[in-house]
Amino acid sequence: MLDNSTTEIDTVSIQHILNKNKTKMKLSLKVCAHCTMCAESCFLYMIHRKPEYMPSYKFINTIGKIYQKKGNVSREFLEKARDLVWENCVLCTRCYCPIGIDIPSMIAVGRSICRSQGIEQRHDK
Amino acid sequence: MEISNIFSSALLYNLARGPLVWISFLVFFAGSIFQILRILSLTKNDERIGIQAKDSKNKKKPAKEKKKEAILSWFQQLKLTIVGVSPIMIIVTTVFHICLFVVPVFLLAHNIMLDDAWGLSIITFSEKTADILTIIFLATALFFLLRRLFVGRVRSITSLYDCFIWIIATAPFLTGFLAYHQMFDYRTVIVLHMLFGELMLIAIPFTKFTHMFFFFIFRFFVKSEYSLGKGNRSWY
Amino acid sequence: MVKSERKPIEEIKDSIKGYKNILNIGCGGCSSVCLSGGQREVNMLNAELNTLFKAENGSQKIDGYTIERQCNAKYYYDLPEILLNYDCILSMACGAGVQLAAEIFSNKPVFPAVNTVSIGIDRDIGMYEEKCRACGQCVLGYTAGICPVTRCAKSLFNGPCGGTNGGGMCEISNEIPCAWHDIYERLKEQNRLDDILKIQPVMMWQNQVQRTTIQEPYKERYGK
Amino acid sequence: MKSGSNLEKVLEAGHFAFTGEVGPPRGSNVEAVKKKARYLKGMVDMVNITDNQTAMVRMSSWAASLFVMQEDLEPNFQMVCRDRNRLAMQADILGAYAHGIRNILCLSGDHQKFGDHPYAKGVFDIDSIQLVALIKKMRDEGKFLGGADIDTPPKLFIGAAANPFGDPFEWRVHRLAKKVEAGADFIQTQCIYNMKKMREWIHQANDMGLTEKTYILAGVTPMKSLGMARYMKSSVPGMDVPDEIINRLKGAEKKKQAAEGIKMACEQIEEFKEMKGVAGVHLMAIEWEHKVPEIAEQAKVLPRPVMN
Numbered sequence: 035m036l037d038n039s040t041t042e043i044d045t046v047s048i049q050h051i052l053n054k055n056k057t058k059m060k061l062s063l064k065v066c067a068h069c070t071m072c073a074e075s076c077f078l079y080m081i082h083r084k085p086e087y088m089p090s091y092k093f094i095n096t097i098g099k100i101y102q103k104k105g106n107v108s109r110e111f112l113e114k115a116r117d118l119v120w121e122n123c124v125l126c127t128r129c130y131c132p133i134g135i136d137i138p139s140m141i142a143v144g145r146s147i148c149r150s151q152g153i154e155q156r157h158d159k
Numbered sequence: 160m161e162i163s164n165i166f167s168s169a170l171l172y173n174l175a176r177g178p179l180v181w182i183s184f185l186v187f188f189a190g191s192i193f194q195i196l197r198i199l200s201l202t203k204n205d206e207r208i209g210i211q212a213k214d215s216k217n218k219k220k221p222a223k224e225k226k227k228e229a230i231l232s233w234f235q236q237l238k239l240t241i242v243g244v245s246p247i248m249i250i251v252t253t254v255f256h257i258c259l260f261v262v263p264v265f266l267l268a269h270n271i272m273l274d275d276a277w278g279l280s281i282i283t284f285s286e287k288t289a290d291i292l293t294i295i296f297l298a299t300a301l302f303f304l305l306r307r308l309f310v311g312r313v314r315s316i317t318s319l320y321d322c323f324i325w326i327i328a329t330a331p332f333l334t335g336f337l338a339y340h341q342m343f344d345y346r347t348v349i350v351l352h353m354l355f356g357e358l359m360l361i362a363i364p365f366t367k368f369t370h371m372f373f374f375f376i377f378r379f380f381v382k383s384e385y386s387l388g389k390g391n392r393s394w395y
Numbered sequence: 396m397v398k399s400e401r402k403p404i405e406e407i408k409d410s411i412k413g414y415k416n417i418l419n420i421g422c423g424g425c426s427s428v429c430l431s432g433g434q435r436e437v438n439m440l441n442a443e444l445n446t447l448f449k450a451e452n453g454s455q456k457i458d459g460y461t462i463e464r465q466c467n468a469k470y471y472y473d474l475p476e477i478l479l480n481y482d483c484i485l486s487m488a489c490g491a492g493v494q495l496a497a498e499i500f501s502n503k504p505v506f507p508a509v510n511t512v513s514i515g516i517d518r519d520i521g522m523y524e525e526k527c528r529a530c531g532q533c534v535l536g537y538t539a540g541i542c543p544v545t546r547c548a549k550s551l552f553n554g555p556c557g558g559t560n561g562g563g564m565c566e567i568s569n570e571i572p573c574a575w576h577d578i579y580e581r582l583k584e585q586n587r588l589d590d591i592l593k594i595q596p597v598m599m600w601q602n603q604v605q606r607t608t609i610q611e612p613y614k615e616r617y618g619k
Numbered sequence: 620m621k622s623g624s625n626l627e628k629v630l631e632a633g634h635f636a637f638t639g640e641v642g643p644p645r646g647s648n649v650e651a652v653k654k655k656a657r658y659l660k661g662m663v664d665m666v667n668i669t670d671n672q673t674a675m676v677r678m679s680s681w682a683a684s685l686f687v688m689q690e691d692l693e694p695n696f697q698m699v700c701r702d703r704n705r706l707a708m709q710a711d712i713l714g715a716y717a718h719g720i721r722n723i724l725c726l727s728g729d730h731q732k733f734g735d736h737p738y739a740k741g742v743f744d745i746d747s748i749q750l751v752a753l754i755k756k757m758r759d760e761g762k763f764l765g766g767a768d769i770d771t772p773p774k775l776f777i778g779a780a781a782n783p784f785g786d787p788f789e790w791r792v793h794r795l796a797k798k799v800e801a802g803a804d805f806i807q808t809q810c811i812y813n814m815k816k817m818r819e820w821i822h823q824a825n826d827m828g829l830t831e832k833t834y835i836l837a838g839v840t841p842m843k844s845l846g847m848a849r850y851m852k853s854s855v856p857g858m859d860v861p862d863e864i865i866n867r868l869k870g871a872e873k874k875k876q877a878a879e880g881i882k883m884a885c886e887q888i889e890e891f892k893e894m895k896g897v898a899g900v901h902l903m904a905i906e907w908e909h910k911v912p913e914i915a916e917q918a919k920v921l922p923r924p925v926m927n
């Protein structure tokens with residue numbers, strides 16, 4: 035079922051990026067216990083104290099959802115994802131995960147998917 | 160036939176305690192090996208990531224410097240780790256996972272069955288200990304559930320799937336507990352217990368439970384800032 | 396990115412002597428990436444310092460706060476209010492961050508807690524290699540992507556000196572590869588040796604005065 | 620004549636050149652310099668005055684050169700890129716020339732790490748090849764590096780060093796070519812022990828026509844003892860000491876090792892005299908200046924030609 039707003043999104047190139055990182059990403063998404071123990075390791079979470087700054091929240095709601103929808107996401111979705119992977123994350127690569135998930139690389143894939151659709155970091159904010 | 164009758168039927172009972180046990184163990188072990196190999200295949204035993212620096216090849220190990228006397232006691236250092244950040248969570252999760260493993264493995268009843276089948280058994284807890292551990296397990300599981308439902312940040316990333324996984328993990332213990340105490344219809348409860356246990360075994364390699372392998376491989380064998388071992392593997 | 400390492404604890408402690416309430420500001424940028432001054436290091440340093448303070452007389456106290464990047468004023472939004480309760484700042488950012496913090500909070504003393512080491516790459520977790528000295532006149536094009544200014548101990552531009560040791564190592568250490576040996580080998584492989592047969596003229600060093608970089612599209616805006 | 624130095628004249632006239640070396644003292648002891656110089660008087664065509672050799676602080680090269688001149692010896696002012704930026708270099712060149720110094724040797728310099736001030740800031744503003752080009756520009760164009768005209772340009776005979784042994788070997792002759800192209804009038808090589816490699820290198824230089832454009836003086840350092848040979852092999856950067864040298868010294872009695880060392884050096888000099896492309900020998904008798912007359916005698920390079 036295709037959403038109308040996905041028409042301007044190049045799903046094929048998103049899927050290409052998804053496939054390139056498939057095994058690692060899917061496995062990481064699968065094993066995440068949703069325990070939220072990563073929260074305090076993010077200094078942005080410590081400043082804002084909002085779930086949207088939790089490392090797990092950031093990857094589950096970007097790359098996680100994109101995998102779930104197999105790349106069929108709307109521009110609005112990616113614009114929201116942009117804020118999660120750029121505004122809410124500086125990719126300082128210091129997130130703690132009790133299970134050992136490589137969160138920064140997931141955020142990085144989220145960024146490259148956004149970029150592939152011309153959705154880039156906002157500098158005017 | 161009423162639902163309760165299905166679960167107390169002899170057919171299901173025999174199925175659950177016979178072939179289904181073997182099938183679930185088979186699936187569990189085969190699936191586990193598959194998952195472990197798959198996870199390992201995602202990493203490589205490489206000294207360095209990316210282009211190798213020429214010096215890295217013939218770099219001698221530097222002589223060990225005298226370790227500076229630590230300012231912080233071991234306890235203070237521990238407090239700086241995740242243990243200090245989320246102490247309750249760490250204690251609860253540790254207890255939860257230990258019980259999850261030891262209760263079924265060292266349970267007397269399970270070992271008697273093992274003995275019946277193969278004539279071998281391992282040390283077991285007394286029934287009373289097992290009972291207490293089960294209660295502790297159920298309490299920690301309840302803690303997780305409440306946390307999932309009522310702590311905002313946890314709820315923000317909770318889906319139905321998480322609840323489903325929680326049920327699979329908790330149900331064998333709950334039904335085992337009920338069966339041991341002969342609450343409700345024993346026959347129904349024990350069948351449910353067996354079915355849930357088998358479901359969990361099958362689920363381990365293919366669901367979120369896979370973090371059981373992922374944890375050991377990534378925290379001990381893959382190097383990262385937080386690795387617990389001297390891992391020298393890295394993501395490819 | 397910029398690589399830095401923490402100063403010895405004695406030096407840090409000595410620098411903030413006499414200040415009661417200290418705020419340790421971490422940086423989520425480079426010093427966080429190179430494990431020298433992110434939130435975790437802030438917590439670690441503070442724990443150590445507070446332990447030492449307590450052991451002495453307990454009149455000093457240090458707290459921590461980590462911001463996105465200390466080299467950009469827009470990330471300082473929370474700090475003015477927080478700083479009302481503190482009489483000095485310890486910064487775990489690189490030299491650039493420390494200076495901006497000192498400029499923004501010019502009424503408060505700012506002390507560095509890390510030594511800025513280099514512009515480098517991440518060779519491995521906790522292992523960084525210097526790669527660039529920001530000389531402002533990049534020569535990597537003819538040196539096969541190997542910087543002679545950084546990697547050659549004598550910053551030579553026209554080939555290896557006479558000191559190279561066996562196996563292509565630098566004269567200063569048998570464990571440091573000779574930059575020019577590597578340049579030669581890589582260019583040979585790429586069949587580009589002509590690049591270094593020409594005599595390279597002297598460098599016009601660009602890093603001898605403080606530089607302000609204005610990108611081309613912004614030149615008009617800043618009236619340059 | 621580019622400079623009119625004694626060395627230039629000797630080489631121009633086609634004589635086999637023989638040059639020596641003196642290290643300035645670690646202090647202001649004038650007599651020490653002069654004493655060392657006196658041993659070399661009449662024995663060599665020119666004497667190199669080292670410049671903070673091995674990065675140890677010593678009397679400055681140009682100052683020691685002046686004292687050597689007072690002893691009627693022609694100095695070769697060594698200049699390393701480690702200690703001076705382009706301003707100081709040009710200033711020293713002008714001053715040295717004004718005082719009558721006519722030869723200069725351009726070197727990168729040992730890294731400061733080896734010396735007594737290991738944490739000094741190494742200048743390395745320009746490298747040795749660029750220094751050669753700089754001096755050539757001052758001499759031939761009469762211009763500073765910055766382009767301004769020089770009132771009375773320094774007419775120096777420009778030297779550069781070469782190490783035929785450093786890695787990568789194939790590159791070494793190209794580096795020589797760059798130095799020649801930059802304007803090196805003469806080349807003094809690193810101490811040579813590995814004659815096989817030296818022959819190969821000279822052969823390459825001949826093939827490339829480099830030996831026609833510059834004079835190559837082969838570096839010779841007599842071994843004082845077995846210990847020195849071992850030290851040179853293991854600890855001196857860029858040195859190639861083959862095992863046969865060590866073995867030959869081992870074969871000699873301890874007391875006769877020095878004599879054996881001198882004998883080996885003389886054999887080398889004999890070979891260099893015949894080697895096409897080698898215009899002379901640069902004898903680096905390190906802290907052994909008093910032995911130079913004996914070596915020169917034994918090497919049959921005396922008497923030195925007197926030019927005018």
